[in-house]
Amino acid sequence: MVRSGAVPTRLFRFENMVLLWYGVQKLSTKQFCTLKRVVDPVTGVVSYNGKSRAIWTTHPIEKPYLIYQIGSADPELAVQAAKTVMQDVSGFDLNCGCPKPFSTHAGMGAALLTNPDLLCSILTALRQAVPPELTVTAKIRLLPSQEDTLKLVERIVNTGISALTVHCRTRNMRERDRATIERLREIVDFVKAMGKDIAVIENGDCLGAEDANRVRQATGAHSVMIARAAESNPSCFSSTPLSDIHETLVPAYIRLSKYLDNNWSLTKFCLSQFKSPHTKPNGKAEERRVRESIVKSRSFEDVVDVAGGWTGEEDFREIVRAIEARDAKVHEELEQEEEATMADVLSRISSQRSDNAYITPPGTQNPHPPSSGAPLIADIQRTLPALISGQDPMTPTHTPSINPLPMPVL
Template identity: 75%
Template sequence: MSRRLHSESPPPRSAKRAKMEKLTLESFKNGVVLAPMVRSGALPSRLFALKHGASLVWAPETIDKAILHSERVVDPVTGVVSYNGKSRAIWTTHPVEKPYLIYQIGSADPDLAVQAAKTVMQDVSGFDLNCGCPKPFSTHGGMGAALLTNPDLLCSILTALREAMPPEITVTAKIRLLPSQEDTLKLVERIINTGVSALTVHCRTRNMRDRDRAMIERLKEIVEFVKGMGKDIAVIENGDCLGAEDAKRVREATGAHSVMIARAAECNPSCFSNTPLTDIHETLVPAYLRLSKYLDNNWSLTKFCLSQFKSSHTKPNGKADEKRVRESIVKSRSFDEVVDIAGGWTGEEDFEEIVRAIEAREGKSHAGAEPSTADAEVVGAPEQTAASTTTPSTSTNQSSLCRAVEAKSGNKYITPPGTQNPHPPASGAPLIADVQRTLPALISGKDPLTPTPLVMPVL
């Protein structure tokens, strides 16, 4: 891995920049936020999400032990903060996103969770405990969705984090629905009583997958339940939201304070704007490449993120051109081979444009009711012009998802009382397996377990 020389602290930024206030309970309300996504939630994607109106961004889950044995280094040119393992960067961030950044921890041990949080606390504004991911890398050793079957451990981790962190750093949790709605409410009550600042509910059960419609109708009861507890805690909906405009439908159906977007953002990080970009092989991909190279983002990780991008088209040959660009990127083995697509390496200008868009929000509420305000007022240039030439700018796959949601729900979000949440056997992941956790790198001589593969796939 080739990285620049590093210094111990980032270069000083302009004195003109206003200092951002800390996150509060209100920061999690009236917003549209980026979900924690392994690989897809890379630093460039988070920065573009913020540029286009995401009120907060969640970093990808990082296993507690993985970050404990990393080395924090700062790039003296860009200010990028990298937590490096023996062979690669485990996690990267930049000070410009810190006021909006929630770091998600994968853990099944209160002490390790606290140690992991203390390791990165200087670079984040809040911590989120992953209690919902059903994938084996997360359920390993009782983490992720496995915590849903061990509420004592789940709540002990949240309590430990809240007690160990200073008050200005928030602690939140992300869960899934349990098969029984009654059990879900019992778990929610326990979580809220640990002192969390917000709760995100992925409206699927552990064994449900993306192809299964999210049961957003179940969230309304949870929102009302939390309100009935007398707690001023935000409940954030996750599942089947297509973008900033669609978030209005979701909030109306669920009563959620905010909406979290995953798949739609994976396809198009500008979905947080009321006018998301179209023809993104021209309006976003070149800028994403330039920014990724400037920030020294891992090439394989960059290529993976770009391979997920999709959008609607406004030009006759748009679909064919997008396919051509995607295939060219997939075949490339380094940034040097995509210079024609990137249009030259002027990533610093793209970064400064993002910084201006983010700084324009400072002094305002974190959770703006109109997520597209920042990029509409500040960025306005070629990207927004491209987006404004079309009416519905929802991508093809998002439109398919929307039709599927409507077909399955009949546009009605009602579940008869007493109905259990579907819990089909699918993942086969252990509930709370007694698995010996990996040894620290200093002992084993190997990188600790982390959701992202140690050897990035060449796509």
């Protein structure tokens, strides 16, 4: 998701039920280590700047859901890059699946699949270097041989990762080739048999919520990663994705991008990727008009008629409210699940205990914590952005005093 994973795009996806976002960067780890971190005192946007522009940006509100994907062929440089951004993300994913020459020519991406010693040394170095509350994961592709794939999976899992994403295509396969998701079931069962408490995530030929349910049932995967479909429609994660996107998303996207000072060229690129079905009689003609206006534009001011005014701050607040409401729902569901689990446990204990008292068998050990040591998303303490709270505890950078905005009542 190079380029298309801009901050405004990520925020709209978080609003539409995405649980985790894997941020991809084309920049090498060596270059990334030289960037300067700057925080906008008004919007809270965190920028990692090169000599002339921001190379990567993020916002504190997305930190609990943001995984930074690293492309590296050097354990030391991978660790340096991770330490550079670790205050702004929740984990790191090693990209072992990108087949593009800009990755493979330097030994990164899919090239790591044929160099398992280097691959595992990078994961081990990351796991040892970053705090336990930050996850370390890996994303791979299938090897031509299922036996070789399982051998590689075993080595990767034993490095201490928290999750493994499997793109169900080989290195030489492309988007036009059907993903062989049927090969994932054996991988899921294999990891489970290893006794490792990690998630296996499917990637490939999944276009939305309905596909995700189908893939999970077919493979036993814990979750599903969606990439290209999310470029076309950031709401594809929802059970009711947006249609007529030139009316329902594009204006708000432009307003939010301007408010967050997103680069216009990058904004324009992301807008060019958006596509959706039409539900109105003149939908296709209206979409063409909007696209032509965007194509001809050279700045935000050239598309004010499409944006409908500059109310990006209100759009941002709306996204904050949606994320907060979603988190409240997640907390409620987790509490209900915990209550149901506890009731089941108490029922079993009650049926097994003696008439006198509950007795702990001699020699009983405390259960081991999850191997990742990372908290559930819902348990992460969110720090609100400076725009809302008037404070910026995410960074030692001094934030000028601003009047905090009233928090929405959910």
